[in-house]
Amino acid sequence: MNKTEHLIVEDVSLAYGDQDIVHNVFLSLEKGEIGCLLGPSGCGKSTLLRAIAGFEPVKSGKIEMRGQLLADARHTMPAEKRNIGMVFQDIALFPHLTIADNITFGIKKWSKKDQQSRVEELLALVGLPGVEARYPHSLSGGQQQRIALARAMAPKPDLLLLDEPFSGLDANLRETLVPEIRDILRKEQMSAILVTHDQMEAFAMADKIAVMQLGRVQQCGTAFNIYHEPKTRFVADFIGLGEFLRASIKDEYSVDSVLGCLVGDEPLGYVPGTEVELLIRPDDIQHCEDSPLTGRIVSKWFRGSHYLYHVQLDNKEILPCITACHHDHDVGEDLGISIELDHLVVLPLCDPETGVCDLQESEVVQAQAIAR
Numbered sequence: 001m002n003k004t005e006h007l008i009v010e011d012v013s014l015a016y017g018d019q020d021i022v023h024n025v026f027l028s029l030e031k032g033e034i035g036c037l038l039g040p041s042g043c044g045k046s047t048l049l050r051a052i053a054g055f056e057p058v059k060s061g062k063i064e065m066r067g068q069l070l071a072d073a074r075h076t077m078p079a080e081k082r083n084i085g086m087v088f089q090d091i092a093l094f095p096h097l098t099i100a101d102n103i104t105f106g107i108k109k110w111s112k113k114d115q116q117s118r119v120e121e122l123l124a125l126v127g128l129p130g131v132e133a134r135y136p137h138s139l140s141g142g143q144q145q146r147i148a149l150a151r152a153m154a155p156k157p158d159l160l161l162l163d164e165p166f167s168g169l170d171a172n173l174r175e176t177l178v179p180e181i182r183d184i185l186r187k188e189q190m191s192a193i194l195v196t197h198d199q200m201e202a203f204a205m206a207d208k209i210a211v212m213q214l215g216r217v218q219q220c221g222t223a224f225n226i227y228h229e230p231k232t233r234f235v236a237d238f239i240g241l242g243e244f245l246r247a248s249i250k251d252e253y254s255v256d257s258v259l260g261c262l263v264g265d266e267p268l269g270y271v272p273g274t275e276v277e278l279l280i281r282p283d284d285i286q287h288c289e290d291s292p293l294t295g296r297i298v299s300k301w302f303r304g305s306h307y308l309y310h311v312q313l314d315n316k317e318i319l320p321c322i323t324a325c326h327h328d329h330d331v332g333e334d335l336g337i338s339i340e341l342d343h344l345v346v347l348p349l350c351d352p353e354t355g356v357c358d359l360q361e362s363e364v365v366q367a368q369a370i371a372r
Helices: 044-051 099-107 112-125 141-153 173-188 198-204 223-228 233-238 361-371
Strands: 004-015 019-030 034-038 060-065 068-072 083-087 161-163 190-196 208-213 214-222 242-248 254-255 260-265 277-280 286-288 294-302 306-312 319-322 334-339 347-348
Touching: 004 044, 004 161, 019 044, 019 208, 019 214, 034 198, 044 161, 044 190, 068 306, 068 361, 083 141, 099 112, 099 141, 112 141, 112 173, 141 173, 173 198, 190 198, 198 223, 208 223, 208 233, 214 223, 242 319, 242 347, 254 277, 294 319, 306 334, 319 334
Parallel strands: 034 190, 034 208, 083 161, 161 190, 286 319
Antiparallel strands: 004 019, 004 060, 060 068, 208 214, 242 254, 242 277, 254 260, 277 347, 286 334, 294 306, 294 334, 306 319
16 A cells, blocks of 8 residues: 555445445545545445445445555444544534534543633634634524534544535535635645535545546546546536537547647547547637637627637537627627637547447446436
8 A cells, every 4th residue: 555545445336235336436545635526416426425434335345544444345344433524414513502512522532621622723723713602503504514524623533524515505605615624624634535516616625536427436636637638528528518529530649620630739549530529628719800710609608707608610510619708799690719729638439329438338238227
C-alpha cells in the first residue's frame, strides 16, 4: 500500500440479495483529501458510501483504512468501531438538545473540560461562536448544517462521509456554504467523501471525483480532468454541457468534420478513417460577427453574465455557443461563429440501434435489469 493512501476501496462489489448493485469499484483517498461520488439517482453512490461506513456488507473485494481491514466478503468491522463520522441530508440534529449538547453527543466519554474546549473550538471553526445554549430550531438551515458538521467532526474521526448534505438548501446558500465546508475540512486536515448528484457541488468541494453510472465508476479524476478529458460518452454527457458531432480521424492529431479540419494538441489514439464522435463544449464555439461560418439560432438561454445559444448548421447539426450578455440575438437569426478548440475529445460512435457507448453490451443489459 502507498504510504499516503488513507482509504482504499479495492475491487468492491455490493449486492442486495442476488442483485448486484455496485460492481468492481476501485477508489483511494489520501490523508486530508476530499473525494466525491458523483452520479444520477440510483447509480449506487449512496450504497457504496454506506458500505464504507459499515452499514452494508461487501460481496467481494475489500475496504481498508489506515492499513486496517474494515470489510471484505468474510469480515465486517462494526460501524461503531470504524471511527467514521457521517453528515446526512436531513441534518438530524436533536431538537430537544442545545447546540453544545448536540456537538458533545459523540464525545460523552471525554472530560467536561475537553468537551467544552472542543465545542468552543468547533463553533469558532464553523463561524458560529457563542451559540452553545441555543437550540437547533433557532438557527437557519445553513447554520444547522454547520452544527451537524461540527457534531460529526467532534470525535476527530479518521474519515467523514457526507451523504447529499446540501440538497435541502436553496441554490444561493449552497453556493456559499459548500466552499466554506471545504475550508473547514481543510483546516481540520480531515479526509472526507461527499455523495452528490450535483456536479457544481462536486467541483467546488472535491479534490478527486468518481463519476458513477449503473453501479460502476466510469471515470475518476480531478474536476478539470473529467470535464476536459471525459473517457466515456456518459461522463461527457453528465459533466457540463455539450453536443457531439460526427467526425472522421484524419491523422494522429486531427479530425475532419462539418467544421472543417480540426487539429488537437495530443494524439487521438485512433487509426485514420475511423468514424468517431467529437465533443463540442459551449466555450469551444465563440460568437464572431465577421466569421464566414454561421448557424441559425434555434434556442437561447440568458445566464446573467452570458447567453447560451444553440445554433443549427447547414447540415442540421446543432452546436452550443456562448456570447457576452450584451449580444442579445433572437431565435431564427443567423449567428457568426468561430471555433476555439485546441484539445479534441473524441469517443467511439454509439451503436445506432442500442445507443450503447460506454459499457460492454452484456454489462449494460445486466445493469439495466438490476435498475428496473
